[in-house]
Amino acid sequence: MKYKIEKNTVQETLIIPLYARKVCSELYPALYRDETSIRLLKEIDYDFSEAEQKSRSLMQRFGALEVAMRQNDLAFEVRAYLKAHPNASVVNLGCGLDHTGRTCDNGSCRLYNLDFPDVITVRNELLPAGEREENIPCDLNDTAAWLGKIDLAHGAVFFASGVFYYFLKEQVRALVLALADACPEGALVFDAANQTAVRMIAKTWLKGAKIRDVGAYFAVSDAQKELSPWDSRLRVSSRGYMLGYNDLKDPSVSGFFRLLAKAGDHWMKMQIVKIEWGI
DSSP states (O other): OOEEOOTTSGGGGGHHHHHHHHHHHHHOTTTOOOHHHHHHHHTEEOOOHHHHHHTTSHHHHHHHHHHHHHHHHHHHHHHHHHHHOTTOEEEEETOTTOOHHHHTOOSSSEEEEEEOHHHHHHHHHHSOOOTTEEEEEOOTTOHHHHGGGSOOTTOEEEEESSOGGGSBHHHHHHHHHHHHHHOSSEEEEEEEOOHHHHHHHHHHHHHHHTOOOOTTBOOOSSHHHHHGGGOTTOEEEEEETTTSSOOOOOTTSOHHHHHHHHHHHHHSOOEEEEEEEOO
């Protein structure tokens, strides 16, 4: 029996990134392949006709490429951390139905997936926790309620995909400092962009949420310069997330899309930010 998701519900928001990952897999199989998303979409009872129609447009296809690169980049950083800390915890902040943690599983790390309770309810049905894995319902901003549930004895790498755009700058700073205080040695990796890009990314969401002022929401142009002053323990670096990890010189990617990717990295500062602390 398929899991039914109704229109105009919070759970419906899980469909958009899930469907994008499916489109990524179909359009750019040499760059990205997400068999889990393809399987999950077959197990969900939902009217995908609108999503299917939108996926045919030029910008939606480029958006799918953005999703592919972002997920690949975050996975790269998680795997890099695990090479140095094989028994560390991998924590997916705002996980939705993303399974990046599992794709990075080295057989000895611990996996944690965090999101709002109603999201975790869906995840427990469609992606129940496996070995060394736990799905935790929580509000990410209430760090006191969930940080104690994470095994930090061997270090931890936290990552967030498409999450912080809708956080206030003060909320992101508070989260980072809480992680550094609780975990003696760790890293946080996430995608970010400058104010212009955030306005574009947030436009639809803000309209639905009836929020007019996007000016206070989290945006980054120069990550090292802007975020390092938060705390002397932090080591901040960043790379463009469209071309910083992959030159996109794959036959499936057109020259026009490579030009858009360059514009995204350089003009909109679409980037993967890495914040490290400890030894």
